[in-house]
Amino acid sequence: MERTYIKDAFEKKQVMIEGFIHEIRDQSKIKFILIRDRTGIIQCIVKPENKKVFNKIAKIPRESVLKITGEVKKSKQAPNGAEIIIKEYEILSEAKSPLPIPVNNIKNEEVSLPKKLDWRWIELRKPKNLLIFKIWTFMEKAMREYWDKENFIQIYTPKFMPAPSESGAELFTVPYFGKKAYLAQSPQFYKQMAMASGFEKIFEIGPVFRANPSHTVRHDTEFTMIDMEVSYVNSHEDVMKVEEEWINYFIKRIKEEYGKEIKEVFSVEINVPKIPFPRITMEEAQKLIRKKGYKGPKDDLDAEGEKMLSDEIKKKFNHEFIFVTEYPWSGRPFYHMKKEKTKDITKSFDLVWKGTEVTTGAQREHRHDILKEQAKDKKINLKLIKDYLNFFKYGCPPHGGFAISPTRFLMLLLGIKNVREVTFLPRDTSRLTP
Numbered sequence: 135m136e137r138t139y140i141k142d143a144f145e146k147k148q149v150m151i152e153g154f155i156h157e158i159r160d161q162s163k164i165k166f167i168l169i170r171d172r173t174g175i176i177q178c179i180v181k182p183e184n185k186k187v188f189n190k191i192a193k194i195p196r197e198s199v200l201k202i203t204g205e206v207k208k209s210k211q212a213p214n215g216a217e218i219i220i221k222e223y224e225i226l227s228e229a230k231s232p233l234p235i236p237v238n239n240i241k242n243e244e245v246s247l248p249k250k251l252d253w254r255w256i257e258l259r260k261p262k263n264l265l266i267f268k269i270w271t272f273m274e275k276a277m278r279e280y281w282d283k284e285n286f287i288q289i290y291t292p293k294f295m296p297a298p299s300e301s302g303a304e305l306f307t308v309p310y311f312g313k314k315a316y317l318a319q320s321p322q323f324y325k326q327m328a329m330a331s332g333f334e335k336i337f338e339i340g341p342v343f344r345a346n347p348s349h350t351v352r353h354d355t356e357f358t359m360i361d362m363e364v365s366y367v368n369s370h371e372d373v374m375k376v377e378e379e380w381i382n383y384f385i386k387r388i389k390e391e392y393g394k395e396i397k398e399v400f401s402v403e404i405n406v407p408k409i410p411f412p413r414i415t416m417e418e419a420q421k422l423i424r425k426k427g428y429k430g431p432k433d434d435l436d437a438e439g440e441k442m443l444s445d446e447i448k449k450k451f452n453h454e455f456i457f458v459t460e461y462p463w464s465g466r467p468f469y470h471m472k473k474e475k476t477k478d479i480t481k482s483f484d485l486v487w488k489g490t491e492v493t494t495g496a497q498r499e500h501r502h503d504i505l506k507e508q509a510k511d512k513k514i515n516l517k518l519i520k521d522y523l524n525f526f527k528y529g530c531p532p533h534g535g536f537a538i539s540p541t542r543f544l545m546l547l548l549g550i551k552n553v554r555e556v557t558f559l560p561r562d563t564s565r566l567t568p
Contacts (some may be wrong), residue, residue: 141173143554160192177217195231276387286335293326297518317343325363329533330525334365351552356561363535370481370497411455433462441489461556470496495536502526
């Protein structure tokens with residue numbers, strides 16, 4: 135008999151299922167075994183008449199992997215209205231007991247996040263955690279629907295780099311055949327190369343590495359980044375328009391596919407954001423939140439500033455998203471374009487969602503001579519970025535782009551408190567295992 139997934143078992147008469155033992159209830163006249171696979175959980179029962187099974191099955195440790203064959207019976211008392219009367223079973227893999235951390239935590243044991251991460255592969259067995267990665271998978275599917283509709287091209291860029299792509303303070307340095315190489319902090323240089331190559335619209339999904347000493351709920355040292363870049367823009371406004379349309383599209387699709395389940399499991403109502411998103415310049419944002427007592431940096435927003443600004447925008451516009459534009463040159467990388475007739479304002483933006491920055495983007499400086507001078511102004515060794523500067527010597531369209539971290543996005547979407555809980559295997563300042 136071929137395997138039946140649990141979600142499909144309820145409409146059949148005879149089935150063979152395979153999965154983990156989620157729970158056992160051992161009673162004198164009947165034994166209940168809950169079996170879990172990636173599609174759901176089903177109740178299986180065995181009565182004393184089936185002595186071969188009845189006397190043994192309840193002694194198998196929880197989280198062991200079983201193959202069960204039996205008859206599907208309708209039952210008002212059973213979860214989802216049906217259960218399997220076990221005919222026979224086979225132990226595919228027996229779990230050690232006790233488990234290092236609970237999966238079906240019926241005793242409500244307190245387990246610290248570090249311990250959960252030590253035993254990550256067991257923690258991920260929880261249906262709630264499995265759902266996170268189903269949502270992530272669908273989110274990327276929806277993103278790709280947009281990219282396909284808008285004729286974007288996917289690229290894959292190197293993760294060994296000869297020079298930093300962002301600030302030098304967050305670099306991982308590695309030996310490279312007698313030379314020094316860096317793990318990519320961003321595909322920034324290479325996605326701009328694609329613009330110089332005439333690709334016009336590109337995206338990349340890939341790992342990035344930041345030697346950031348911050349140990350916060352939203353920082354890690356290796357994570358997935360989603361990058362987009364588009365050509366023939368008139369300003370950063372065109373880039374923001376692309377991003378808000380993209381976000382509106384894939385959040386709408388997530389709500390359609392998983393909105394009900396997200397509300398049931400995470401108690402979060404998915405709100406599809408209206409477009410256009412509100413916009414505010416950094417100067418305006420500073421004035422707004424300093425009236426409310428903000429005392430943070432004047433050329434940027436720290437976590438407190440982002441939260442205060444979001445609260446004010448929510449009151450004023452009833453919107454969860456806010457583009458903060460026109461960041462000072464002092465806090466932006468050399469490749470951001472400066473606003474016309476200014477020396478210290480860039481055509482850049484951050485996107486803040488639910489009090490947390492999720493995107494940095496900008497129109498890039500595509501004019502070779504100006505870009506070169508801006509690099510000098512930032513005290514960057516031109517020899518280290520010679521190849522990058524060459525991208526702009528032989529014609530390059532005006533362009534811009536942005537990047538988001540899907541883990542940070544999912545953390546906010548699902549109301550989860552720490553980015554590590556939506557990361558398959560987190561890497562941070564203290565964790566290299568498992």
